[in-house]
Amino acid sequence: MTAPEEDKLREQALATLTTARDRTTLLTSCVEDPDLTAQHSPLMSPLVWDLAHIGNQEEQWLLRTVAGREAMRPEIDGLYDAFEHPRAERPSLPLLPPDEARRYASEVRGRVMDVLESTAFHGTRLTEAGFAFGMIAQHEQQHDETMLITHQLRKGPQALTAPDPEPVPLFTGPAEVLVPGGPFTMGTSTEPWALDNERPAHLREVAPFYIDTTPVTNGAYQAFIEDGGYDDPRWWTSEGWAHIRKNSVTAPLYWKRDGKQWLRRRFGVTEVVPPDEPVLHVCWYEADAYARWAGRRLPTEAEWEKAARHDPAGDRSMRYPWGDADPAPEHANLGQRHLRPAPAGSYPEGESPLGVRQLIGDVWEWTASDFLPYPGFQAFPYKEYSEVFFGPDHKVLRGGAFAVDAVACRGTFRNWDYPIRRQIFSGFRTARSGDV
Incomplete structure (x- = not known):
């Protein structure tokens, strides 16, 4: 150097x-x-x-x-x-x-x-x-x-303030994008500050699949609620169904119904749930149930990363969906710059070469995958950062949220949590297997 x-x-x-x-x-x-x-x-x-x-x-x-x-x-x-x-x-x-x-x-x-x-x-x-x-x-x-x-x-009056994201026209682009099948490089061996669970870089073969262009919105999720999604065991894993029944879960955390509309509490302020924002504060079980109800599924972690990093023109894996440049305000909603997700379809300059938006920032996105080590993983500098959490108890989240700083968010960055967790800034997008 x-x-x-x-x-x-x-x-x-x-x-x-x-x-x-x-x-x-x-x-x-x-x-x-x-x-x-x-x-x-x-x-x-x-x-x-x-x-x-x-x-x-x-x-x-x-x-x-x-x-x-x-x-x-x-x-x-x-x-x-x-x-x-x-x-x-x-x-x-x-x-x-x-x-x-x-x-x-x-x-x-x-x-x-x-x-x-x-x-x-x-x-x-x-x-x-x-x-x-x-x-x-x-x-x-x-x-x-x-x-x-x-x-x-925390209960009590508002203590934090921040400007809202810029309003954008209602997104009218395609609902999903085809990600071609084939190998791609997952993880990294060159990102200097990448943590041990992101390493090493290795080839993954991914079959073609479709992925949502934007995260699932509050409005779309409300349709799941209104259709009786929380009352129908068909959409839930047995563990998820037991969890929501035991804990009387009937909507995302912080939501409550007020007549015909839904309200939410956000940092001490009660407001109408905005239909065009990505849904927030849902657990893995809720994300998985919505995807089943919609006739889809959650993407695997490998699918998510390929959608976020694969550049078909150059046949390479990029650092971020938009390329190798560090995140800037026009790319993504990061760093507590705002205290809420931006509307679905925001940040066109941050979209991937395939046209997928908001893969970085706004909401952590649940994936279908358990948190497991990559081939050749080595704990560094201590086992308690990643190794002790590997296994089927934790599900992987990717992409970061508005609460995440750019230094702790990359196209390779991996987060994980129990499938019951809802207090985290978690949302999701769905996928389906491709046939071409």
């Missing part, structure tokens, strides 16, 4: 770390301390836990591991170990109070800035191309997304 290339990566690391910290500060300064220390749902940590956990992970990896420095607060490592304490237990722990958590995270960041300036971006796998700094920026952004989920779960 040349010196100019290393300098460019150092600037990129600085920018992504700064963007992440600015977002963390916004999410933890827009409410009073009681809201930071409260647990707004047993599914989520108190916001103050996320804040100190961000600082603790940064200290452990960048100050202790990369720079070899002595631990600043070794006595709190256990408190902020995500595997040692389930989320429901964290409010009972002796957590750092808000002001102390802020000071700790700030002091860690100040020292990290010195480390960033002095660390060579080569020599070890952790430092190669600044990987450790990129990993920590992604980690913080992932917790920022988690904190935004907590803000959505």
Whole structure:
């Protein structure tokens, strides 16, 4: 790596770390301390836990591991170990109070800035191309997304604001696009900050299939509800049917019927459900049931990635649907720039060569696939990031959402969760097998 290339990566690391910290500060300064220390749902940590956990992970990896420095607060490592304490237990722990958590995270960041300036971006796998700094920026952004989920779960008046996406004409393009069959390169071996579950690049053979041009909308999903979709076991797996009956699930999370219309609560504001937005806050079982009702299915993870990355003209896999350039505002709805998905059909400049839109941003998209390792997978730098989650218990989501920052969202990026999860910013699109 040349010196100019290393300098460019150092600037990129600085920018992504700064963007992440600015977002963390916004999410933890827009409410009073009681809201930071409260647990707004047993599914989520108190916001103050996320804040100190961000600082603790940064200290452990960048100050202790990369720079070899002595631990600043070794006595709190256990408190902020995500595997040692389930989320429901964290409010009972002796957590750092808000002001102390802020000071700790700030002091860690100040020292990290010195480390960033002095660390060579080569020599070890952790430092190669600044990987450790990129990993920590992604980690913080992932917790920022988690904190935004907590803000959505939080009761009380609106605390966050953002402009709405630009209005667009009602999408009148084709409902689906044919993705040709054949091999394509899935995953990556060259993206410098890609995480272990995205690696290595490998060939996948995919039969021809059709995929929705846009994510499924609220209006389309309402048709499923009105047709008795939640009352008909034909559309549900046995596990899904048992889950929705046991938990009285009858609509996406945060929806309620008001006469003949549906309302939703969104970050403290109640509003009419907009019919042209991608549906949000549905679990895998709901997405799968809708697809069956529509005579379709969820795409596999490989199908989703081929639709998002395959360039038939060049017979290659691109970084993003629009090409290899980093995401820009005209490409996708990312980075908490808005607090809602953009209308279906938005961002024509972000569509794939085959004409599929909004594959990146807006909503995480459930796929039919279990979260499994790629051939040749190697855990790095620790098994607890991916390896311990592999198996049939978790379903893969792809594409990111409006709550996801670009540093933590690529055409190869993989997310995963239990099929019952609805508090996440999840939606979906459907597919069907091709016959040509």
